[in-house]
Amino acid sequence: MKIAVFGCGYVGLTTAVGLAEMGNEVLGVDINPTRIEMLLAGKAPFFEPGMEEMMKRNLSEGRLSFTLDTPSAIHFGQLVFSAVGTPPKKNHEADLTAVLSVAESFGRFGSQGKIFVNKSTVPVGTSEKIRETIERNAMSSFDYSVVSNPEFLREGTALQDFFHPDRIVIGIEPDDLGVKKSMDKLYRPMIDSGVPIQYTDVRSAEVIxxxxxxxxxxxxxxxxxxxxxxxxxxxxxxxxxxxxxxxxxxxxxxxxxxxxxxxxxxxxxxxxxxxxxxxxxxxxxxxxxxxxxxxRQPGRMIQKLKKHLTQLRGKTVAIWGLSFKPKTDDLREAPSLELITSLVKAKCKLKVFDPVSMMNMKNLFVKNPTVLKSLSFSTNPYDALKGAEALLIVTEWDEFRNPDYAKMKSLMSGDILIDGRNLLAPKEAREKGFRYESFGRILLSDNVAPTKNHPTKRNVSGRYHLIVKKNPAVRE
Ligand SMILES: NC(=O)c1ccc[n+]([C@@H]2O[C@H](COP(=O)([O-])OP(=O)(O)OC[C@H]3O[C@@H](n4cnc5c(N)ncnc54)[C@H](O)[C@@H]3O)[C@@H](O)[C@H]2O)c1
Missing domain, CATH: 1.10.1040.10 (N-(1-d-carboxylethyl)-l-norvaline Dehydrogenase; domain 2)
Structure with a gap:
């Protein structure tokens, strides 16, 4: 099938590459010239495991290409996917400008039988707005369909999720049987491998x-x-x-x-x-x-830090992990941003390390020299620890899971370790000499420690050893 995919971000590029890999002819469209230039040169504009290799292969085998040219992309695609962004407005409402601009182009340059497939996440009722926009901008009469096909992929495993989704949801008009045939054909390889496909009405698909x-x-x-x-x-x-x-x-x-x-x-x-x-x-x-x-979670981490460092001003704090989750360089709404801003406000010096997100972090704070001045970017996790009073683990990258505690101790000037992702074993971290804090974890031995009201001790085999308080009155 001939497919145009509008938006070459995390969802659009994954969709374009995945559909090309399935044997379709795919044209990816974006409004960002730098992005299109990179893509045509075989470079992925963001970090996503496996993406660059699969993209290059499909480019060189001629099934995939990219363009800035909207009209020719609409002419090309029998299916026109919208995978453009729907960022939040100030009042949190989804901003539909980009989706409706794709709809406008579809109206102006569309022709008989084309299908508008919306993959962008949009509020219930948007399909009607898409239809209105198409019809307002149409230059001629033609039959078309609008399909809601929400995307559920996760960054970091985007291609894996594309080929093996838990389900495919497709919202169509109840009597539009032609469109069902096209969507069945498109997703046949997944359906044949056992992926459930759920056809619904358009509004329900949007809400799902x-x-x-x-x-x-x-x-x-x-x-x-x-x-x-x-x-x-x-x-x-x-x-x-x-x-x-x-x-x-x-x-x-x-x-x-x-x-x-x-x-x-x-x-x-x-x-x-x-x-x-x-x-x-x-x-x-x-x-x-x-x-x-x-x-309130980033604030909880700072409270835990303050338990051990009453004065934050002038302290050096190391941070492991910046992206909102591992295997991505995406910093949008990452808890690290709130943490860094608060710690810089409290006049801490920060030494940060992330395997793939540090360049994005520099670019993000380029307009905020106060934050940037307080941040130093390290070449590896241990480099970030030099002279640090405390280490905060912020993203659960695998490489942080089994740290060399002795090396950490030798590099740090302090011994505070706050594990924002509960990666480490609390007992081990404390035995290695760290003042370890987690989110809701306890040392199992804390649980059985004798308390004032409960003076029971445990013997070597772990059984409780009862200590009866002497009470001569009862004995006699
Ligand atoms: N990122 C995810 O993990 C994920 C998962 C599921 C669904 N979604 C949804 O998918 C949509 C896209 O998300 P994303 O993370 O890929 O966004 P993104 O910001 O990474 O990419 C959006 C792309 O669209 C391009 N664009 C904007 N207007 C355009 C236009 N008129 N024509 C062509 N290109 C245009 C931008 O230049 C950008 O490259 C959003 O609605 C999002 O909520 C995202």
Missing amino acids: KYASNAFLATRISFINELAEFCELSGADIKTVAKGMGLDKRIGNTFLEAGLGFGGSCLPKDLGALIEKGGALGFDFKLLKEVQKINK
């Missing part, structure tokens, strides 16, 4: 995307709230999450306590859903609480 992200965000805030409770009650959040996750009704994903969720989707989509609810006169009380819990 927001509902899924809102639910995932809710799980993370749930476990983070529970982590605070565990800190007070002496239970261990990892153990609790594991026990919960073994229940098939619950499952074990999105139950990791820590600094909370970030990225270009969860915070934005949660905000947009709440805003859309408000516009319809509905108050998403639960989701507002999910937002609040998430926003």
Whole structure:
């Protein structure tokens, strides 16, 4: 099939490369000339495992190309995908400017039988707006369809998710049988490999995307709230999450306590859903609480730091990890941004390391010299530790999971270790001489330590040894 994909960002490029890999002829379109130049030269504009290799292969085999030329892209594509951004406006509403500009071009340059497939995350009712825009801009009469085909890929595993999604959701008009045939043909390789495909009405497809992200965000805030409770009650959040996750009704994903969720989707989509609810006169009380819990996580990390460093001014703090999650260089809504801004405000000097996001971080703060002046970018994780009073682990990159504690101690001037992703074993970190703080984890031995009211001790085999207080009155 001949396909045009508008937007060559994380979703658009993955879609274009993935569809080309499946044997289609694909033309990726973007409004950013630098991006198109890079893509034509076989360079991915962002870090995504496997992307550059697959893109290069499809470019050289002639199934994939890129252009800035909107009209010829619409002429080319039998299917026209929109994968352009829908960033949040100030009031959190999704900004549909880019999607509607693709719709405008589709109206102006479209022709008989073309299908507009929307992959951008858009609020319920947007398909009607797309149709209105197409019809307002049409220069001639032609039959067309608008399909809602929300995207669920995760950055870091985008290609894997493209080829092996948990499901494909397609919203179509109920009587549009021709479009169903085209979408079945397009996704045949996935359907044949057992991926469920759900045809729905257009509005439900639009809501499925927001509902899924809102639910995932809710799980993370749930476990983070529970982590605070565990800190007070002496239970261990990892153990609790594991026990919960073994229940098939619950499952074990999105139950990791820590600094909370970030990225270009969860915070934005949660905000947009709440805003859309408000516009319809509905108050998403639960989701507002999910937002609040998430926003307080970076502050919780700073509180933990302050427990050990009463004065932050002038202190050197190391940070491991900047991106909102591992295997991506995306910093949008990353908790590191809030943390860095607060620590710089408190006059800390920061030494940071991230395997792939440091250039993006420099570019992001280029207009904020106060922050940039307080940041030093290190070439490896240990370099960041030189002279640091404390280390904050912010992103769960695999390379931070098994650190050389002796080397860390020899480089750091202090011994504070705050694990914002619960990566390390608390007992080991403390035994290696660190004042270790986590999000809701305890040392198992903390649990059985004798207390004033409970003077029970344990013998060498781990059994409780009862100590009876002498009470002569009872004995006699
Ligand atoms: N990033 C993710 O993990 C993810 C996952 C699922 C869904 N989504 C959704 O997919 C959409 C795209 O997200 P993204 O992360 O790929 O965005 P992105 O910011 O990485 O990429 C958007 C691209 O669209 C281009 N663009 C803007 N206007 C254009 C136009 N009129 N014509 C052609 N190109 C145009 C931009 O230059 C940019 O390259 C959003 O709605 C997002 O919510 C994202």
